[in-house]
Amino acid sequence: MNWSEFIRMGGYGFYVWSSYGLALLVLLLNLYLPLRRRKTVRRLLHEFLRLKEQTR
Amino acid sequence: MLEAVDLECVRGDRPLFSHLSFRLKPGELMHVTGVNGSGKTTLLRTLCGLTHAAAGEVRWNGSTIHELGDDYRSQLAYVGHSNGIQGELTAEENLRAACLGTAADTTRIQETLKRLGLAPYRHFPSKVLSQGQKRRLALARLAILRKSLWILDEPLSALDVNSVVLMTEILMEHLARDGLIIMTSHQEIDVETKTILQIQLD
């Protein structure tokens, strides 16, 4: 197995690797967004419940 | 007979009220009161079948209104916040359109317009009417359609003293004919009748 040959992909390296790279990016982004949202939601809810306690 | 069983209404994700049950018999009037945002309009629209209840059901003579569908709607007249009046059409045309082809009896339309003081405007486009006149025109629908259940959202708003008296008369006539009325109103209503149900939402 020759790594530089593998990267070159028979001259199509750019197309193949940008496809795979983009796929990785899309998959990671879709994973990252809900994780970040989860943090925000938890923070919002803590705030919401605290304020609800206070107004009671 | 109109029945609400364990009704729960939600706006967005905000609960408005729950476990609301009542029973309204012919000749009875129900007066719904409550502060702004307490869900009066939502309750009325739920009773009409326009809005879905989150839980519970509304029954008309024993069957749920969703089973009845058009059969329920043929018994129901609703006057909401908006008057349901097309500005380009004349008062008479508006009433005729509201009937959708049924019972569009010309003499009755004329009598009703006369009684509500709208006769002079019969051939004018409704957009020239004042707010109070438009409200009266919306209420004229009730007198023409002859449905047994009236659901009225703030029917007396924008009406002057004379019109309120006139409207009260019309409401009493309807009750005397064994009709049912559900209404919201900020004013006190002095309708003399067998029963008035008061429902306070908060």
Next chain:
Amino acid sequence: MQYMHKYASPKFFYTLAGKLTPWMAALTAVLLVAGLYLGLFVAPVDFQQGESYRIMFIHVPAAWMSMFIYVCMAGAGAIALVWNVKLFEMFAGNCAPVGASFTFLALVTGSLWGKPMWGAWWAWDARLTSELILFFLYIGYMALEASIDDPRRAARASAILALVGVVNIPVIHFSVEWWNTLHQPASVGKVGTPSIHPSMLAPLLLMSLGFTFYFFTVALMRMRNEILERERHTTWVAQLLESKS
């Protein structure tokens, strides 16, 4: 129906989804790694297209997913409309961004595959064109959902749109295909589906399966967030947050 309401109670589902997600994520990772290994190292070079055909292992599963997710979305929407189940509303709504991103992926990889094959970044090839229209359908769905404030109303309106879309997709697909055969210039060769060799089919299927599980993992994660947010008035959410902090 009773069972559906029990398992479809947000509280029950929240815990269930919380337990399922790590397992599904692990399965996704295994499938994708296996697929990538077979696709990049084991599968032989295509004698017509050279190494460039390996884009297929991304492009084709992504295109399949874009359609699969749309159908899921419409199906969940239909269930939500008919039986008024909140969870299916949320599932349908959370399908859309994932589906749209797979559609986007399919479009761009198609274009990247097209450049060496057709010599142009874009050709009005039948499959790319219908994928583009599918992308528009997803965008419309998300735009409609975003512009209605009441979440339940938004879910019902967009479910109707998804159902209209699902009836239309075959019609659109067929129309575009037909239009394409009529207008196709001779120079543009099709990125073909020649009889596929098992050594190529295996990574294709593995990648597709991996994407499918990935989709369900992400959808569950999104749904969990939405459940917390929308059930904030309930006591179980309050208790849950209290016990965690």
Next chain:
Amino acid sequence: MPNFLKAIGCLLRRDLTVALRRSTDVLTPLVFFIIVVSLFPLGLGPEPSVLRTIAPGVIWVAALLATMLSLNRLFANDHADGTLEQMALSPHPLTVLVLTKVAAHWMLTGLPLVLISPLLAVQMNLPESAMGTLVLSLLLGTPVLSLLGAVGAALTLGLRGGGVLVSLLVLPLYTPVLIFGAGAVAGVIAGIDIEAHFSLLAAFLALALTLAPWAAAAALRVSLD
């Protein structure tokens, strides 16, 4: 069901009366249609052979856009003044009432487009032999545009930015009609047999007639909720 038919007649007459009293509303999409088509020769140059090649597509795309522009007239006014909720509470199937309103909309938008199209065809140097096909394809296609548009209009009722949103929802769904409508006209010019185009346009019309009113009625109920 005489009551039922009376209701349809009453609603149709009402919609037509209102529209005729607001004639600018009816004329705007038509004028838009004419202007858009007239812009193309200005942009592309007056070479007759070029114009002839693009004419079917240009006229059809302009028809699509003009129909879309007129969609907000379909329910928005009635929604704003409360007539729509009265309609939803009337004891007649909403599906049929929606179909009636769509019919009124088509008579005031689609039909004028069909009638004016030969004039634009002349402007665009379309051969006379293709004129009949153009009119016929528009006659079959524009009702589909109104029907699908009704679903979009019902879904976006009362939303902010409803006008732009409706184009996003509806235009992708219009593609099949565009393909076969414009395709039929181009086919006649190229001398291809176009029977299939017309059968398909008719099939789309049948499909839209059966499904769209139902979907639009459901969408209206959601919008009124």
